[in-house]
Amino acid sequence: MESPAPPHSSRLIIDCDAIAANYLRLVEHVAPAKCGAVIKANAYGLGVAEVAAALLHSGCRSFFVARLGEAEQLRRIAGSGFDITILNGLDPGSEAACADAGFIPALNSASQLAAWRAHARSAARPLPAALQIDTGMSRLGLSHDAALEAANDPVLAKEVDLKLLMTHLACGDEPARGVNSEQLRRFEAIAAHFPGVPKSISNSAGAFLPSTFHRELVRAGVALFGVAPVPEAMSLQPVVRLEARILQIRNIEAGTRVGYGLEHIAPASQWLATIAMGYADGWPRSLSGKGAAWHKGVRLPIVGRISMDSLTIDISALGEDRLTEGDFVELLGPAQSLADVARDANTITYEILTGLGLRHARFVIEKGRMRAVHKRAAA
Ligand SMILES: *Cc1c(COP(=O)(O)O)cnc(C)c1O
Numbered sequence: 001m002e003s004p005a006p007p008h009s010s011r012l013i014i015d016c017d018a019i020a021a022n023y024l025r026l027v028e029h030v031a032p033a034k035c036g037a038v039i040k041a042n043a044y045g046l047g048v049a050e051v052a053a054a055l056l057h058s059g060c061r062s063f064f065v066a067r068l069g070e071a072e073q074l075r076r077i078a079g080s081g082f083d084i085t086i087l088n089g090l091d092p093g094s095e096a097a098c099a100d101a102g103f104i105p106a107l108n109s110a111s112q113l114a115a116w117r118a119h120a121r122s123a124a125r126p127l128p129a130a131l132q133i134d135t136g137m138s139r140l141g142l143s144h145d146a147a148l149e150a151a152n153d154p155v156l157a158k159e160v161d162l163k164l165l166m167t168h169l170a171c172g173d174e175p176a177r178g179v180n181s182e183q184l185r186r187f188e189a190i191a192a193h194f195p196g197v198p199k200s201i202s203n204s205a206g207a208f209l210p211s212t213f214h215r216e217l218v219r220a221g222v223a224l225f226g227v228a229p230v231p232e233a234m235s236l237q238p239v240v241r242l243e244a245r246i247l248q249i250r251n252i253e254a255g256t257r258v259g260y261g262l263e264h265i266a267p268a269s270q271w272l273a274t275i276a277m278g279y280a281d282g283w284p285r286s287l288s289g290k291g292a293a294w295h296k297g298v299r300l301p302i303v304g305r306i307s308m309d310s311l312t313i314d315i316s317a318l319g320e321d322r323l324t325e326g327d328f329v330e331l332l333g334p335a336q337s338l339a340d341v342a343r344d345a346n347t348i349t350y351e352i353l354t355g356l357g358l359r360h361a362r363f364v365i366e367k368g369r370m371r372a373v374h375k376r377a378a379a
Contacts (some may be wrong), residue, residue: 008361259304
């Protein structure tokens with residue numbers, strides 16, 4: 001490690017070079033459409049400062065966050081000269097803060113649109129916005145009729161500077177489902193009424209659908225972080241490594257019970273290691289008795305229930321002297337991907353990533369060099 005690391009029991013290593021490479025891979029893949037970066041939730045838990053820096057350096061000028069607080073944090077950290085769109089839209093009363101900072105709210109409902117227009121009238125200038133259309137997901141966005149009404153309102157352009165017309169796919173990661181083209185058809189029917197406004201439909205998965213789904217801008221999130229949303233995206237580079245220290249090693253006799261509830265019963269003599277990784281570190285408790293840690297390509301199964309701050313693994317496969325207390329084992333890395341862990345935990349990669357939290361020592365790799373980063377609370 002190039003910069004001195006404070007003592008730590010677990011570490012998260014984020015490869016910003018891989019994030020940059022994944023971004024450029026997406027840029028190339030969706031061209032001539034542009035590729036924006038979705039870095040909501042502290043850049044999917046990885047640290048918005050370092051992730052935004054890598055993306056800005058790679059030429060990204062369009063960022064998406066979920067909340068006003070995240071937009072403000074991004075502005076504080078990275079300055080201006082790029083677009084910040086707030087996907088969750090406007091909380092009541094946040095219009096002035098959003099307008100003064102020059103953020104682009106995604107207006108998701110007729111009432112958000114009305115509030116933004118009212119603020120524009122009082123500010124006596126048109127305010128930037130994205131307009132989101134609900135094309136079938138029933139999550140966020142204007143209905144077909146409300147969108148048409150807006151399109152036909154001659155005063156709208158005086159109040160709202162429309163930067164983007166967008167929708168979101170419910171099943172973009174299932175390319176075979178006909179609902180994707182149904183959403184596309186509904187979107188295009190509205191889009192025809194907004195000539196000259198850039199359009200955006202796709203998230204990471206949609207980037208690997210046919211180019212009719214790319215329009216002017218793709219909003220890529222998870223693919224930046226090395227998760228292939230569909231098998232076609234397998235050339236993305238992995239971004240995270242997670243390692244935890246061994247706190248204690250013991251040998252147990254057959255019949256010995258392990259952990260809360262004493263659920264694991266050793267079938268034979270076993271070498272066990274208790275490591276500094278628990279559900280408070282974002283390692284899901286549903287991996288009790290199921291998942292594994294790894295060491296040099298050897299699988300070390302989790303035995304018993306996962307505690308808040310620790311879990312126990314069976315290291316018998318290594319022989320008794322291959323690991324010692326204080327050594328690190330791999331939780332995420334070359335032997336075990338986010339997709340592996342998500343599958344074992346019966347969840348999705350997004351939930352594993354965003355749950356990793358701020359308890360681990362953090363390191364980033366930038367231009368081939370590793371350095372420790374200070375922790376930062378998410379907005
Ligand atoms: C989170 C989000 C994205 C990014 O999704 P990924 O699947 O991570 O690429 C894009 N668009 C909207 C509206 C989102 O909420």
